[in-house]
Amino acid sequence: MSQPASLLAAVLLPPSAAPGGVTPGDLSAARAQMGFSLAWHIVVACLGVGLPLLTLAAEWYGIRTGNPAHRLLARRWARAMGVLFAVGAVSGTILSFEMGLLWPGLMGRFGQVIGLPFALEGIAFFIEAIFLGIYLYAWDRLPPRLHLLTGVPIVVAGILSAFFVVCANAWMNQPRGYTLRGGRVVHVDPWAAMLNPASPPQSVHMVLAALVVSSFLTASVYAVALLRGRRDTYHRTGFFIPFVLGAVVTPFQLVAGDWAARFLAHFRPTKLAAIEGVFHTHSHVPLTVLGFADGDRLRYGLEIPDGLSLLVGYRPSTVIKGLDRVPREDWPTVTSVHLSFDVMVGLGCFLLLMGVWLLLAWWWGRRTGTAPLAVRGTRLFLLLAAVAGPAAVVALECGWCVTEFGRQPWVVWGVMRVRDAVNPAPGLMTGLWLVLFVYAAMTTAAVYVLRRMTRDTPVPVAPQESDVEEYPVA
Amino acid sequence: MLADLTLAVTWAGLTCYALFAGADFGAGFWDLLAGRDTRGLPQRRFIEHSIGPVWEANHVWLIFVLVLLWAGFSPVFAAVLSTLYIPLTLAALGIIARGAAFAFRKASVELWQQRLFGACFALSSVLTPFFLGTVAGGVASGRVPAGIAAGDTVTSWANPTSFLGGVLAVLACAHLAAVYLCQDAARGGDAALAAQFRRRAVLSGLASGVVALAGIAILHEDATVLFHGLTHRALPLVVVSAVAGVAGLVLLVRDHFVWARAVAALAVAAILWSWGAAQYPNMLVPSTTVSDAASTDAVLAACLISLAVGFLLLVPSLWLLYATFQREQPAHADAGTDSTG
Ligand code: HDD
Ligand code: HEM
Ligand code: HEM
Numbered sequence: 001m002s003q004p005a006s007l008l009a010a011v012l013l014p015p016s017a018a019p020g021g022v023t024p025g026d027l028s029a030a031r032a033q034m035g036f037s038l039a040w041h042i043v044v045a046c047l048g049v050g051l052p053l054l055t056l057a058a059e060w061y062g063i064r065t066g067n068p069a070h071r072l073l074a075r076r077w078a079r080a081m082g083v084l085f086a087v088g089a090v091s092g093t094i095l096s097f098e099m100g101l102l103w104p105g106l107m108g109r110f111g112q113v114i115g116l117p118f119a120l121e122g123i124a125f126f127i128e129a130i131f132l133g134i135y136l137y138a139w140d141r142l143p144p145r146l147h148l149l150t151g152v153p154i155v156v157a158g159i160l161s162a163f164f165v166v167c168a169n170a171w172m173n174q175p176r177g178y179t180l181r182g183g184r185v186v187h188v189d190p191w192a193a194m195l196n197p198a199s200p201p202q203s204v205h206m207v208l209a210a211l212v213v214s215s216f217l218t219a220s221v222y223a224v225a226l227l228r229g230r231r232d233t234y235h236r237t238g239f240f241i242p243f244v245l246g247a248v249v250t251p252f253q254l255v256a257g258d259w260a261a262r263f264l265a266h267f268r269p270t271k272l273a274a275i276e277g278v279f280h281t282h283s284h285v286p287l288t289v290l291g292f293a294d295g296d297r298l299r300y301g302l303e304i305p306d307g308l309s310l311l312v313g314y315r316p317s318t319v320i321k322g323l324d325r326v327p328r329e330d331w332p333t334v335t336s337v338h339l340s341f342d343v344m345v346g347l348g349c350f351l352l353l354m355g356v357w358l359l360l361a362w363w364w365g366r367r368t369g370t371a372p373l374a375v376r377g378t379r380l381f382l383l384l385a386a387v388a389g390p391a392a393v394v395a396l397e398c399g400w401c402v403t404e405f406g407r408q409p410w411v412v413w414g415v416m417r418v419r420d421a422v423n424p425a426p427g428l429m430t431g432l433w434l435v436l437f438v439y440a441a442m443t444t445a446a447v448y449v450l451r452r453m454t455r456d457t458p459v460p461v462a463p464q465e466s467d468v469e470e471y472p473v474a
Numbered sequence: 475m476l477a478d479l480t481l482a483v484t485w486a487g488l489t490c491y492a493l494f495a496g497a498d499f500g501a502g503f504w505d506l507l508a509g510r511d512t513r514g515l516p517q518r519r520f521i522e523h524s525i526g527p528v529w530e531a532n533h534v535w536l537i538f539v540l541v542l543l544w545a546g547f548s549p550v551f552a553a554v555l556s557t558l559y560i561p562l563t564l565a566a567l568g569i570i571a572r573g574a575a576f577a578f579r580k581a582s583v584e585l586w587q588q589r590l591f592g593a594c595f596a597l598s599s600v601l602t603p604f605f606l607g608t609v610a611g612g613v614a615s616g617r618v619p620a621g622i623a624a625g626d627t628v629t630s631w632a633n634p635t636s637f638l639g640g641v642l643a644v645l646a647c648a649h650l651a652a653v654y655l656c657q658d659a660a661r662g663g664d665a666a667l668a669a670q671f672r673r674r675a676v677l678s679g680l681a682s683g684v685v686a687l688a689g690i691a692i693l694h695e696d697a698t699v700l701f702h703g704l705t706h707r708a709l710p711l712v713v714v715s716a717v718a719g720v721a722g723l724v725l726l727v728r729d730h731f732v733w734a735r736a737v738a739a740l741a742v743a744a745i746l747w748s749w750g751a752a753q754y755p756n757m758l759v760p761s762t763t764v765s766d767a768a769s770t771d772a773v774l775a776a777c778l779i780s781l782a783v784g785f786l787l788l789v790p791s792l793w794l795l796y797a798t799f800q801r802e803q804p805a806h807a808d809a810g811t812d813s814t815g
Binding site: 085087089090091092093094096097098099100101104105106107109110111112113115116118119123125126127129130131134137138141142150153185186187188189190211223226293423424425426427431434435437440469 | 541772
């Protein structure tokens, strides 16, 4: 997860003492463990935000059409929601442990500053749990429209959860709302800390990403089924509902990404410089696509002359602040930040094009009177749609790599370095291996069992299946 | 004032975790002892069915405690988690393994898979409360000093008081679960199963009592501050716990399962609160008090007010949840009911 080379070096080289007794190996281990668990959690969390919306859409559609296939779809998704909810709770529990186990320096000093958003997230989560219980349990017990209504709080609470945690991350990027005296936090304005300037762009971009990821991921499951020739209503609707949602949200997502980048140009020029590989402050800065950092420049990249200056200030003469404005030891690792960014943007554009393709196919279908997905090129489209789900996940992970690697070497930007936050106790490397082992064993088992379940029909489709009717969480 | 209130709320959350998740863990304990494959099957089925609906949702309480600790008492959170990171990492891994294995066992068809996942589920159900108990023992016996990773990473949890805490936690979970399962079985009309779990509830209750008595000697030697507190300020709560424990056994023997449930919960809660009362106002023995560790009033007030508002939202939602459960399912089943592949 963190730069593999440095991790490898940390594993292979003998540990040399660093300030505070923290070995570089332990520091890398802690970073890798945190990054790994977060990268795992974020996928589930995104589905926790997006899937309820999709389920409600399917249910509403099912009520309108009265078609059992649509209603079955809603049921299936609701069931997956129940499972994902439990998985999200477990992986989230691990995260709250890790904040203290791995980063006691951060939590000991600033825990109270970012405590509020997490407390609020807990409440949102609780409400989500309760309404999930009502929604799953009340399926046959409430009139359809009323039942639909009980699902709305799940969606709202899910979005709020995401907003709150991202506020905590945004604070690490734009620390506000506290006074330090003699290394101790003496005065805190928790609301100012939570609603810092980075919160709006980051949380909007994040919530949209959650929708994009869950839409395309769900659609890709049905794209595979369609490719295998199962073109009945059930699979077609299962494909179209999420794919259309994804196609609608993606343009907004790109606009929000642009907002996030402009925000950085104003508030965090160093991060933008790392993202774009700008080493020297000057005007007429080109936009470099791909490329590796080599000394003080990017090599092997594709340069668009004046591109970045134009993007940021709409004029080629716009001056872009480079990395040279801060000491070298405060530079993030340019290559990983830059490449992650390019992959995210590239995949974002790919998703946008998929939406455009669907629009064109639909328009063409209307003109020629053929049903959508009955025209030529459909196979290629479905193949790419099947790839789009994993692609959205990769974009999501890369986005987080931009944010997190781009903040290095700070854990709280400009205030606390990562190495001052890490737990100085020995043995973090062992902990990392243990955690990796357990996650790997779990993932293997999950894949194995899930695959078996699709083969043996009598077996429950999901662990919660027999309980859907009686699933009173809390 | 605000700090004490926050601590009380945190402790209430801890009590909920001990009672609700404790019963879940304990169910895993009985799963472990249910006997070989075919003989143990009916019990395993029953246990699975009883805890199935709540599954992992009870960890919400643990998260609640962790978040309030870090928001309200950041230095204590940092000190405890950094010094005791070994048992806490193991407990965290236990939580993952347990949740995953439970789900997988339910989904798997072949015997060897069910055995593997079952063993994983049951073992982690026992080890997780054990490690959490050792953490409590480490804090209670004053082995976690203020500061980051300032205590010994091994002896802070490998010591007599921690061991006592671990064993007591496992036994208390087992007892809670057995009492809960008794009532479930009785309500389900399965007298044989109810009798089986009644025997287990009595046995685990007696075992907890014996260990607690032996614990007095251990605490006298190993955790003098805690011992003093338990025998002075916290004495009424200790007495409540003991009386409730005995009363619970009597109620069990007389088949008053509903009451036995409430009383067993009271006994366990009283242990937790007597620990808190014995140690107060120290959060870390001997010298970090609640007011030393507390966050600024602005943070505490913001968190408490948010929780209060959240509570106001939660009450009607919970009411709605229970109201829905009371509704009968209409006769005409929904066409969407799932049965196709
Ligand atoms: C489906 C996922 C997805 C897609 C298609 C995009 N992003 Fe993104 N991006 C994320 C998912 C994401 C994210 C994972 O959600 C991040 C990480 C932190 C955050 O708030 O959002 C993120 C962060 C992030 C940041 C860093 C923000 C910061 O550190 O403060 C920038 C500058 C952009 N994005 C810009 C873009 C641009 C210009 C895109 C397309 C043209 C784009 N993103 C597409
Ligand atoms: C929203 C809340 C989040 C918070 C509060 C948060 C917090 C942290 C903290 C405290 C660290 C360790 C310090 C550091 O290395 O800078 C860290 C590192 C990291 N996080 Fe995040 N994180 C969040 C979201 C995410 C997500 C969703 C991902 C991944 C998909 C992620 C990926 C990483 C990675 C890869 C690292 C290691 C970075 C490095 O060491 O270079 N983070 N995060
Ligand atoms: C951008 C990053 C994150 C997002 C969007 C996010 C979102 C969510 C969501 C939606 C859930 C509910 C689970 C579900 O509905 O399936 C959840 C659970 C949880 N998350 Fe995350 N999360 C993020 C990062 C983090 C981080 C960094 C932490 C670290 C402490 C964390 C802690 C938790 C916890 C403790 C839970 C369990 C439920 C609860 O809050 O009570 N999350 N998260």
